[in-house]
Amino acid sequence: MNLAVEDKSKKVSLITLPPEVLISIFSHVDEKDLYVLQQVCSYFACLINDEELWKNLFVSRIHTCYFPSFAQTNKYSIEYLERLQxxxxxxxxxxxxxxxxxxxxxRYQVQIERIIFDYPRCACYNDGIITLVQLHSRRKKDRLIYIPCTTPQGCSTMSFNINAAVFGRFDGRVFGKLLSNKSYLTPVTEFDSRHSSCVTAITTSISQDSLEDWCVSGSENGELIWWCETHxxxxxxxxxKVILHVALYKNWTIAADSEKFYVIKDxxxxxxxxxxxxxxxxxxxxxxxxQFSKIDFGSxxxxxxxxxxxxVISFNPDLDFGRSRTILIPETxxxxxxxxATCKREQNKxxxxxxxCFLAVMTMENSIKLINVRAPGNTLIIENELKFDEQVYTCQVSNLVLVCALSxxxxxxxxxxxxxxxxxxKTDKYPQHLAxxxxxxxxxxxxxxxxxxxxxxPSLLKKRSGSGGQRAHGNKWDKRVNAELAIYDEEESLRKERALENERLIETYGGDLSDDELQLRIALMESESSHFPNSAHQAEQSGEEVDDDLERAIEESRLAQENQQFVESFADEDDEDFIRALEQSRADEEHNSQRIRRSTPLTDVDDSRPLDQAIAGNDEDDEALRLALALSLSEAN
Structure with missing residues (x-):
């Protein structure tokens, strides 16, 4: 009994560990496992909800607790989960x-010189042309807007942003062109004043807070001029000395010559x-x-x-103006x-x-070194370093990712x-610009x-695949397919109608007839129905006989068919003389019948006989001829 108690006293539970030790242990656990531990007990839940634990998670993952803010929150737990997502x-x-x-x-190949990307717009500049790419536009004609921006003759420097382009000339004159709304239709406008010497540096404001377009220009005699619109x-x-660089952000202006930086406020x-x-x-x-310069206006x-x-030199007059930190890069x-995006936003500690704020340092040895220029301390530290086996053409860094463009x-x-x-x-083989x-x-x-x-x-993916140049190609394909389907449907409907009509005719005039007989019978009956639509019905009701002309046409058609079959039966025996005699007899018969019809007047055949008797006489002659032809055929058989 005492041994059992002694053994129990020697056991150590995880809950009995100090909170510092538990936080250190939990900082090496994945976030999904932390959710499980949170359900174990209230003590674990309290520790997991402590921000110190999530701060230690950053230290264990990236070996520092100073980094760019992605979620713009003061809670390390939210920042960790948002970055992970x-x-x-x-x-x-x-x-x-x-x-x-x-x-x-x-004929005219554009070589992009500068590019500015501010979604959903992208501005590209080449010699004399600014192209605005509307990335969110669905209509093809609105995606590319070509803005003729002829560079003034003698231009010594230029700058442009998403809203305006400005130019400086060797004689001190300054020109500008707005790119917003419909103002791009206007020509390049000269500003209402000028420098006394050559313009050596010019820039537009990188702040989008103001409704007006501001710019500043510097000349070779050390003069700065601030411009609002064209005034x-x-x-x-x-x-x-000569002004080499200028930058403008809100009420701060940075200028540089060969020896000094000048920070001008208001x-x-x-x-x-x-x-x-x-x-x-x-x-x-x-x-x-x-040789290289960047400005972090946020810090x-x-x-x-x-x-x-x-x-990295601070230019904050109210805090640590002139404080400098340096680092030696062993590679070129x-x-x-x-x-x-971060350097335009004021730092919130x-x-x-x-x-x-991350700075990416590219070297000639195909390596990239990441430095947090806002990290505290008297020296700069390389946070991360990447080395590549092939050439890195360009790169871009944000508060979350680093993108490297290789071949x-x-x-x-x-x-x-x-x-x-x-x-x-499958990107560009020789990429030049990345944003x-x-x-x-x-x-x-x-x-x-x-x-x-x-x-x-996936639904957005389908919608996106139907837009742009692919959507135009898809529309052409859809039109072609729809046209082919329409033709097919029309032909199919005609076939069905023809089949139904044939079935109706067979059911109406049916019989086990051959194809030729069937077609002849159908043609005769259709002719009868078209010329005498009510004749069959009247014959059934009144018992009258069918018209004599129709009977004669039917009889002649039957005799012609029998004669044709008779001729075909002798075609294999090569009895050409008999066939020729038979055809001559048929021709004589037709000639006599036509002669009789021409000799018969439309009124009366004879003065003493009426018209119906004359027609009857002609019918008798025709009947005699038919009998003679039938007798000759029977003798031949």
Whole structure:
């Protein structure tokens, strides 16, 4: 008895473990198993509903608790499940691909220079033409809108977004063209003022909050001019050097020359950030030669890099202005890509993951490194790294996925976990442009644009397969099939009507007759019914005989048939003389009958005989001839 108690005291239950240990254990369990554990007891349910557990789930999966927010919530549990659901949709949904040919004419091949994707619109620019692709339009003629946007002669720089295109010239003049509504029908308009020197940088506002179109331009003498529509609002000279880059977002303007960055708030407050310095091979300090630059307006950070060094510099005047963080990339940097949707949204650190923002660093060694530029700390950390055996032409990153464009395929990865989710085959062999918007992708090269969207509902899949160029092809096929079916139905109805009519005639005039006799009988009876529709009925009622002319026609037809059968019976015996004599006799008979008819007047044959007697006399002559022919036939038989 004491041993049993002692053994029971040595047993340890899972419930008796400390909550810290249980949370650490549960953080390595899948979410479906957590639902099962939640039903075990209220204590487990309380632990599973604790946000600390779901935060540890992120740490165990992606090795960090700082990441871009996908669900825009402050609860790690909701963020975890929403991200998991979003990744499953990318993995399991069907990819529907629609091809758009920007230049149908083979004489003029378009080479896309720039592309902007903001679903449901896509804007493509080539030399002198802006093409708006309406991705949601069902009518083919409304899908592609060609906007002639002739570049002004002597243009030194240009920029465009989904709503407007602006151009700067070497003589300081600025031109613009609106792309919204029907304003694209108007020509390129010159603004009401100008720079005193060549325009070297120009941009449009990336914010869609304002109803007006704003832009800012910089010149080679360090002057900035802000424009609203086509009117000058304000000018400001900020430097004595050439303005190389400008960016505009709400009330913030970023400009850069060869030595400094200029942060201007409300077109008047200017803050200067000098370019960082790097170590030369001999250990001396040298100023950074900026080759790549991005701006995260959400966290108010500048991202600048040369081929090896990458810097993230804060330009928030109210917090940590000028704070710089850096990382050394051991491989040669070939390009930078940032999450465009996240960098336009103000950072909210109360969200799960503190609302990070991913930056993809492409290298010449076919690798991509992901960095969260909003992660806290004094140094930058490479969150994930992907290496490829073949060339990566371009890539795009969002708060959920990383899409890499390779030759003939697209590979979709989990941006936080660096896991391969989906591979899309049969894409462009040499992709040039790639863009992501709202779970949809655009990939373009040459004059072709491929739009990929992911649909899970089979009914939507059927509807989508009937739209676009495929829908037009399906309509042509449907019309052809319907026309063929209509012809077939018409022929089938005619066959049925003919068969019913033959059955009716056989039942009416039936008998076991041969085909020739049957057709002759039917023809005679139909002729009788058409000329004398009530004759049979009158004969039955009154007992009168059928008209003499009809009887004579029937008798002549019968004799002609018998004569034909007689001729055919001798055709095998090659008795040509007899057949010739018989035909001559028949011809003489017809000649005599015609002569008698011509000699008989329409009134009276003789003055002393009435018309009916004359007709009767003719009938007697005809009867004599028929008797003679019958006798000759019987003798021949």
């Amino acid at each position: 979003g990744l499953r949709q990318w993995k399991h949904n069907r990819a529907i691909k629609t091809k758009y040919v920007l230049s149908p004419s083979p 000058k609002v304000k000018s400001l000279k900020i430097s004595s 077109m008047e407050d200017v803050h200067i950030i000098p370019l960082p310095k790097t170590k030369n091979t001999d250990g001396s300090d040298v100023q950074l030669q900026v 108010m950070s500048l991202i600048v890099a040369d081929t090896r060094h990458l810097f 940097i070939s390009n930078l890509e940032i999450d465009l 109360s969200l799960a993951g503190e609302d990070g 003939g395929q697209l590979q979709v990865y989990d941006a936080a976990g660096a896991r391969l989710i989906k591979t899309v085959q 992501i918007s709202q779970g949809r992708m655009i990939i373009a090269s040459g004059n072709l644009v491929h739009f990929l969207q992911y649909i899970s509902d």
